[in-house]
Amino acid sequence: MNYRHIYHAGNFADVFKHCVLVVLLESLLRKEKPFCYVDTHAGLGIYDLQQESSQKTLEYLSGVSRVLDYGHKDIPVEITPYLTAIKKLNQAYIVNDDLTGDNIHFYPGSPFIARSLLRSQDRMVLMELHQEDVLTLREVFSRDKQVAVHHYDGYQGLKAFLPPAERRGLVLIDPSFEQKNELDLVLSALESALSRWQTGIYAIWYPIKDFTLVDNFLRAIRKMGFPYLISDLIIGKQTMLKEFIGCGMVIVNPPWQIEAALEKVLQGLWKALSPELIGGVRVTK
């Protein structure tokens, strides 16, 4: 396993993914009933952006830093919990009550963001296969009784941990796309997960480089016959080189009436993340 998320933490794709995650979790919080959050590819939990690996790529400067510097009045209110989680990690670097794109030191991963929204009745299950990264993740959540961290293959974990006892919740599938056939692995894991737990919400992140590949993937999801919602964010121009110009999240069994909130959040993010207004946003069934 060569992929290390620290090189990419806080980039535009993370911002997109984590804001969609917040919108989904907020919808689960509307009912008192407990829920379970399952993260199949959890990563480190917290990322030190001042570390050499992150400073090598500086990807966060065109991601989270742009959102922090965009001007709070233009950032959709729905993503306040996302900004709060970032501020919580960066308390020591807040100047004049404000955190700027230059001052940010730490970036929260999906497990940290989800944990910041959980109530005492909720629970989360995290899986990470990298043998060093899982140790860091364990440390972040040591002594937290609501969080279970497993050194486990996320796809296999869906068989082991679904359905959760709560019978209510969200599964985030956020692979590193190191495997050439990663989308096929996702499809077969999703199919098997849906056979175990038909009513769970599943959010699957995918990169947009090759539109044919994405279309085929979404067609296969459609064929599974469950309700779904597609949300995409594109911030670059399409070229023959199949560069990483955007990303998307397909949500299977989306919460009721979530489209409007997602559209609003993504339009706001797109303006912050694509200062030259290249690309755009799509939220569609």
Ligand SMILES: C[S@@+](CC[C@H](N)C(=O)[O-])C[C@H]1O[C@@H](n2cnc3c(N)ncnc32)[C@H](O)[C@@H]1O
């Ligand atoms: C894109 S990163 C996850 C980022 C994290 N979800 C977040 O948003 O903060 C993908 C992670 O999956 C891990 N990984 C790769 N293959 C895996 C597998 N089969 N099962 C579990 N984890 C895996 C990688 O080590 C990496 O940490």
